[in-house]
Structures are given as structure tokens and as C-alpha cells.
Amino acid sequence: VATHPALQHLNVSKNKVRDDGGCAIAGMLEMNKTLDTLELTDAWVGDRGAIAIGVALANNTTLHHLHLDNNHISEDGGSALVALLERNNSLLHCSFKGNSIFHNTTMQLAKIVSRNQQAKEAEIPNQRRRQVVRLHYQLYKLDEAKSEFDVHRTKKNEIERERERFDAQFREEELDFHKRRKELEDALRDQEASCTSIDAQLRKLQDDFARFTVTNEADVQLLEDRLAAETAERKKAEAEFQRVQAQIKVVEGNRQEKIDEILAKIEEAKEDRVKWSEQTAALRKRGEELQ
CATH class of the missing domain: 1.20.5 (Single alpha-helices involved in coiled-coils or other helix-helix interfaces)
Structure with missing residues (x-):
């Protein structure tokens, strides 16, 4: 019960709880954070159990209703319980009927409950x-x-x-x-x-x-041989060319002489032709005259 996460109402009335049970319930109240109503009517609770419950309720902020009717609580236990409840600000209803408690103690408890109720109403x-x-x-x-x-x-x-x-x-x-x-x-x-x-x-x-x-190596060798032969032939041709050129120079020198001789003969022939023309003309003229 002490660690129950949702318990809000606990009723152990008409059970012989006595003071030991009251002390056990007080220990539970110190740990429990969900209980709203506790009923202990006709539970044979005495002063020691009531005071233990008062000590537990001094710092409890979740219990709103407490019923302790018809138990064995004397004036001394009741006054001690009321003195402890002075520190409680959450209890809204508390019943002590059928116990050996004086009227002024009951009135003092009623004031505490009324104070808590007014605070609750003002809090709303x-x-x-x-x-x-x-x-x-x-x-x-x-x-x-x-x-x-x-x-x-x-x-x-x-x-x-x-x-x-x-x-x-x-x-x-x-x-x-x-x-x-x-x-x-x-x-x-x-x-x-x-x-x-x-x-x-x-x-x-x-x-x-x-x-x-x-193939090229053979061709190169062949070309080299041909080149050597052609070189030799070329040398021969150059020598022949030199000889021919010398002959040409000789021929050209003789040619000029022949040309001069022919030109002279041409001039001579021209002169003879002129003379022959003149003679022909003279003969033709004479022939005409003879006719």
C-alpha cells in the first residue's frame, strides 16, 4: 500500500487495528503520495497510534479525509494529534466522534479543518x-x-x-x-x-x-657498284668531252676563216653579177638599136 501508484481510498474500519496497526498505517502515510481518504472507524486505535498518524500527517499533502470515530483516543492523545495537525494544510475533513476528547480540542480541530478548507477555496x-x-x-x-x-x-x-x-x-x-x-x-x-x-x-x-x-641491302650494294661504274664512265666521258671541246675550238677557228673566205667570194660574185647585169643591159640596148 505504501508504494501503490494509484490507491486513493483505504478503509480498515471495524478491524482490530490497535496502536501497532495505527503506527504501521502512519509509516505508510509517510511514503504514500496518492491516498485521499483513510477510514479507521471502530479500529481500536489508541493514543500511541493516533499520535503516530498525526506525526505522519504533519508533512502529508495528499490525504484530505480522515475518519477516527469510535476509537480509544483520550484527551491527551487527541490534543497531541490536534497539535501535530496544525502543520497540515491539506486535511479537509477529520472526524473524532466517539473518543474521550474534550470539546475545546474538537473545536480546535474544526478550526484547523476550516482553515484548510478556506485555503482550498481561495486556491481554486x-x-x-x-x-x-x-x-x-x-x-x-x-x-x-x-x-x-x-x-x-x-x-x-x-x-x-x-x-x-x-x-x-x-x-x-x-x-x-x-x-x-x-x-x-x-x-x-x-x-x-x-x-x-x-x-x-x-x-x-x-x-x-x-x-x-x-632487299635494300642487296640493292644498295648493286647501286654502289653501278655508281662506281658510272663514275668511271663519267670520268671517261669528261675526258672525251674535254677532247671534243678542244676539237670544237679548233673547228670554230677554222670556221671563221672559211666564213671570211666565203664572204669574200660572195662579194666578188656580187661584183661579177653587177658587171654581168651591166653588160647584159648594154647588149640588150645594142640589140634594140640594131633592130
Whole structure:
């Protein structure tokens, strides 16, 4: 019971609880934080049990109703209990009927209960005011949260639109990427085929070059032999050319002499022709005269 999380009403009336049971119940009250009503009517509780309960209730703030009717509490126990309850501010109802307690002690207990009741009644408007303030604050917080929610919703919508735009852009870029990748793969395959063809051509050229090198060595040797022979022939031709040039120079010298001789004969022939023409003309004239 001491640690029960929800117990609010405990009734052990008409049981022979006695003082030991009262002390046990007092120990429970010191620990329990939920009990609202405790009924101990006709429970054979004496002064020791009542005082133990009073000590426990001095600092208790949850118990509101206490019934100790028809027990064995004397004036001394009752006055001690009332003195201890002076420190309690939560007890709203307490019944001591059927005990050996004086009237003034009962009146003192009634004052304590009345004080607590008035404090409770005064606390209700304050609680209501506090609740109104709290509700206004909560309303303000709700409005603030609503504004913040609207802002977040606007941002969320913007983010959604941006995400949709980004997704569309991403899909477009992904398509472009796959297209470009396919083009590059095709180009790579073409390059690989071209490289394979070039490698084959290079090997063929290397083979041809090796064969050409072997053939060229023989050709070079043959050309060298031919060059040596042609060089010898050229030397002979140059010597023959020198001889012919010398002969030409001699011929040219004789030619000039012959040309001068022929020119002289031509001049002589011209003179003879003129003379012959004159003679012919004279003979023709004379022949005409003779006719």
C-alpha cells in the first residue's frame, strides 16, 4: 500500500487495528503520495497510534479525509494529534466522534479543518486564474506553433518543388549521361577496332620494312657498284668531252676563216653579177638599136 501508484481510498474500519496497526498505517502515510481518504472507524486505535498518524500527517499533502470515530483516543492523545495537525494544510475533513476528547480540542480541530478548507477555496480562483493564464499562454504557443508550422509547410512545399525540379533535372541528366556513355562506349569500340587495324598495319609495315631492309641491302650494294661504274664512265666521258671541246675550238677557228673566205667570194660574185647585169643591159640596148 505504501508504494501503490494509484490507491486513493483505504478503509480498515471495524478491524482490530490497535496502536501497532495505527503506527504501521502512519509509516505508510509517510511514503504514500496518492491516498485521499483513510477510514479507521471502530479500529481500536489508541493514543500511541493516533499520535503516530498525526506525526505522519504533519508533512502529508495528499490525504484530505480522515475518519477516527469510535476509537480509544483520550484527551491527551487527541490534543497531541490536534497539535501535530496544525502543520497540515491539506486535511479537509477529520472526524473524532466517539473518543474521550474534550470539546475545546474538537473545536480546535474544526478550526484547523476550516482553515484548510478556506485555503482550498481561495486556491481554486487562483488555480483558475493560473489555468486561464496557462491557457492563454498555450493559445499563444499554439498560434506561434501554427505560424511556425505554416512557415515549415511553405518551406516543405518549396523543398518538394525543388526536389521535383531536381528529380526532373536528375532524370534528364541521367538520360544524357547514359546517352553520352553509350556514345563513348561506341567510340571506344571504334577506337579499339581502329587500334587493332593500326596494330595489324604496323606489324605488316614492320614485316615489310624488315623485308625491305634485307632487299635494300642487296640493292644498295648493286647501286654502289653501278655508281662506281658510272663514275668511271663519267670520268671517261669528261675526258672525251674535254677532247671534243678542244676539237670544237679548233673547228670554230677554222670556221671563221672559211666564213671570211666565203664572204669574200660572195662579194666578188656580187661584183661579177653587177658587171654581168651591166653588160647584159648594154647588149640588150645594142640589140634594140640594131633592130
